[in-house]
Amino acid sequence: MGIIVAFSQAVCWACTSILLRTLTSRLNPLLVNGLRATVALLFILPAMFLTGGQNDLALLTASRAAFLIGSIVVGGVVGDFMYLTSLKTLGVGRAFPITSSHPVFTVLFSALFLGSAIGGRMVAGMVLVMLGVYLVA
Secondary structure (H helix, E strand, C coil), rough: CHHHHHHHHHHEEEEEEEHHHHHCCCCHHHCCCCCHHHHHHHHHHHHHHHHHHHHHHCCCCHHHHHHHHHHHHHHHHHHHHHHHHHHHHHHHHHHHHHHHHHHHHHHHHHHHHHCCCCHHHHHHHHHHHHHHHHEEE
């Protein structure tokens, strides 16, 4: 089931990239990102209450809140702005493959900050990902 969900997410992101490229060709990336976040909130809050997610608010310690805010600023604000700007300047065909190299950085940061092990197969996979990104972009 997890693999189906992961591939479904990839299809959703591919569709989203096409839609966002259309928007960013005419609109400021910050405006697009702000509107996306606002509309997302309108869907996420009711879904959170429908699924009982609000119960986890009691588990939100100060350190977890700091991580949450950090992920919002780094990924949701800065990262999305850079992604939308790359869509606007490079187009979907070049921007999407380049930004899809994020698993390489995730593995590296996981090793640096979380102490995760990186094996030979993982290094080979990262090299292949980066080679593929280079060839596509």
